[in-house]
Amino acid sequence: MTITINVNGSGHQVEASPETPLLYVLREDLRLNGPKYGCGLGQCGACTVQIDGKAAFSCVTPIAAIAGRSVVTVEGLAPKGEMNMLQQAFLTEQAAQCGYCIAGMIMRAQALLDEIPQPDEKTIRRHMQPNLCRCGTHMRILRAIRRAAAPNASHLA
């Protein structure tokens, strides 16, 4: 059946059955390959996108659940190809190793910064807890988030 979904600010008509995970539609129908398939079970966070501004696992969110709601993927943070402050911070801190988890990390972190522009360390760590990185770049990821939260600070721990 045809379902209309709103992704990165525009409406898309997709041909899929309603229980199809949002992730499959994003990657295969809309060619938005930022969100990654990691576990498919909501355990790792590689597929994280924002639904109505909140971080959510797209692999366990069927498209039937997102009618009338807005989805943002990592591509949506840089609509004109210009990275936003958080993406730039990830680059500056070289927070990626293999990079597979990073789009999900950025989407979860951005949801936090949109709600609390200058979160404290505990809040950042608690918020990022659901997303995993197998390369072990967590310290750099945390640094990148701190940098984006306080872009003018001269000293970043």
Add this chain to the structure above:
Amino acid sequence: MIRSPAIRRPIPPLLIGFIVAAFAALAVTWRPAIERIAPPAPDSFTPQIISRGAVLAKLGDCAVCHTAKSGRPLAGGRALPTPFGTLYSDNITPDPETGIGTWSREAFRRAMRDGVSRNGSHLYPALPYEHFTHVTDGDLDALYAFLMSRRPVALEAPPNSLYFPLGFRPLLAGWKMLFLQKGPVPIVIGKSAEWTRGAYLTEGLGHCGGCHTPRNIAGGEQTSRAFAGGVAEGWRAPALDGSNPAARHWTVDALQTYLTTGISPDHSAAGGPMGPVVDSLSSAPPRDVRAIATYIAAMMGNGVSRPALKLADNPDGATKAFPQGATLFAGACAGCHSTGAPMLGQGRPGLALVSNLRDDIPTSAIQAVLAGIDPPVARRGPMMPAFATSFTDQQIADVLNYSRARFTGRPAWTGLAKKVSQGRKEISQP
């Protein structure tokens, strides 16, 4: 404008009575401060008594409430939301200024038994002294030795924010007259030593009834309905008496597995505030956990024969009743929870066994979907993701009623979307 002349009325006798009663109550409920002591040196306690106290602190879950999120253990400051406002747990490290460093053994015993602080003020029953009052002198002294030999942490708890006039502590004396029943846990003739130990731990330090017994409007445990199920931090603490909704009977073995690992293959996983309890019990002596399991299994009617339930799985009927729920279940839940899903092969119970889905009250089922379930012991074990941001209230209601229809065959929960919306307010994290 005509002014009516002031009328001098006699003070009504009721008011006089009230004032006299208030003074009498204050006189009866007043408790003196106990003299400060110099903090005892940690090496003034024997290693034996300290390690005994460490075990008791695990069985009593002291650190669960007395540790703030990501805070230093036992230094307090954890917010405890109650129907009467928010309380913050006290610092129970031996810091002389902000902790209990200047408390004598007698002051500690009095706090645990009578709910009175060293300075003589009444403590709120968030410290479950109506349970701790049953603990023996020897065990209290061991706990004291354990706490006083911890490293002191200087940390002042934030002030409580309670609804007026509950900030007035002498009122607690009245609460205690009604609900604090002192004395040891009665010995029941003819019960095994294991059951007796279990009764002592469950009713005393373990304070299981603190959550699993329903409370009255004054916040006192309804002792006539002990273990009939209560609430804890937005979750339901299931009934531990004969009305427990489990599909399979809880055995002593199943309870012991659950209490030490957080999951029983025949029942379900520990969610919400039960997680930290399991974490604490996971390193407690197995004999003590078994004693608790023995006592609780007996309460739930272990040994009474009950016809074995045939486990339900009726996808067709459930789909007919909740088509939207069926679609959402297929996309979001089936990967782990459908019949034959690989996750079920790893000692995880199928939904037909899960008590939260069978319970007449949907509170915990809602919370499990909203907040997910964290692996309680050392962050290892089964983990269910949170769906709060994936689904709307109505979608969670649909998926829950579909699951209940499919896996339990019990009547649908009513007004569910509204309850999901209430449940959302109870979870702190997105």
